[in-house]
Amino acid sequence: MKKLVITFIVILAAIASFFVSDYFNSNDYDGEITIIVVDQIGDTVSNEQYLFIEEDALFDILDDNYNIGCADSNYNLTSECAEISGITGRIILKIDDIETDWDNTYIAIYINGDYSTFGIDNIALHDGDVYRFEYKEVGDDN
C-alpha cells in the first residue's frame, strides 16, 4: 500500500510538472512576430513579420513561408518534416538555401536575442517576439 501511494505521488508530480511547463509555454491569443534568417557568413537573408493566432505554431509559420528541411531519425536531412513529429519534436536542418548537417553545423534559434532552450515544436508565440534562425558551426561561440 505504501509503495502504491508513493508511486502515485511521484507519477502525479511528474504529470503536474508537464502541465506547469506547458502552461508557462503557451501562445498569446494573437499577435505579430518577426522571423529573421541568418546565413553562414552572417548576412540576414530574410527579415519578415507574420501575424499569428493562438492555434498557430512557429513551425507552421516557417513551413508556410520558407522551404524547410528537417532531421530524420538518423539526423539526416529530409523534406518530410510533417511525418517525423515525435515526443522530442522536430529539428530544422534547412531553411531555403541554408543547409546544415547536424554533426558539424546546425540552425540555432534565438528568441529576442536569447538562445532558445526549446526546439521548434516547443516554442510559444508571443506578440512582438523576434525569432532568429542562425547558421552555426558546432563549437562556435554563441
Add this chain to the structure above:
Amino acid sequence: METRKLLMIAVAISITFVQEQMLLFLPNIQFTVLLVIVFTSVFTFKESIIYIIGYVLLDNMYMGGFNLFYMIPMLFAWSLIPVAYHTILRKTNNEIHLGLFAIIFGFVYGWSFIPFNMIQTGINNFYIYLKADIIFEVIMATTGFVTVVWMFKPLNKVLNTVLNTQAIVIKKAYK
C-alpha cells in the same frame, strides 16, 4: 575472477544493452537504471565497475563511434550507482530508498553531460542546458523510481537464486 562471474557480467551487459535499444523510441523511458541497480546489488564493486565499463563501451560503439563527450559523462554517471550503493546506500535492498536514489540519479545523469556539451557546442550558458533537459530528467527520474520500486525486489531475488543455484551445482560438479 571466476568464469561464472565473467559470464554473468557479459549477460548483464547484453540484457542492459538490448533493452535500451528496444526502448530507444521512447525518450528516457527504459529499464537501465533498474538493471544497473539490480546487477550492482548482486555484483561486488569491482564487478559492477567492469559491467558499467562494458555497457558504456558497447553502447558508445554502437550508437556514437566512441564520442568522448558522451562516453566520459556516461561512465562517470553510471559509476555513481555502484559507488553510492556501496557507500551512502550501505548495500540496502529497501526498494523505497533505492527508488528515491533513482529519482536523484535521473537528474544527476542529465547534469553530468552539461559541462561536456558546453565544451562541444561552445555555448557556455549553463542555465540553457539545465532548462532544456529538465523534462527528460523528470521522465528518467519517474521511470527510474517506478521500475525500481516495483521490480527491484523480484529481480534481485531471481538473480540471487540463479547465482546461489549455480554455485551449488558447480561445487557438486567439482566434488
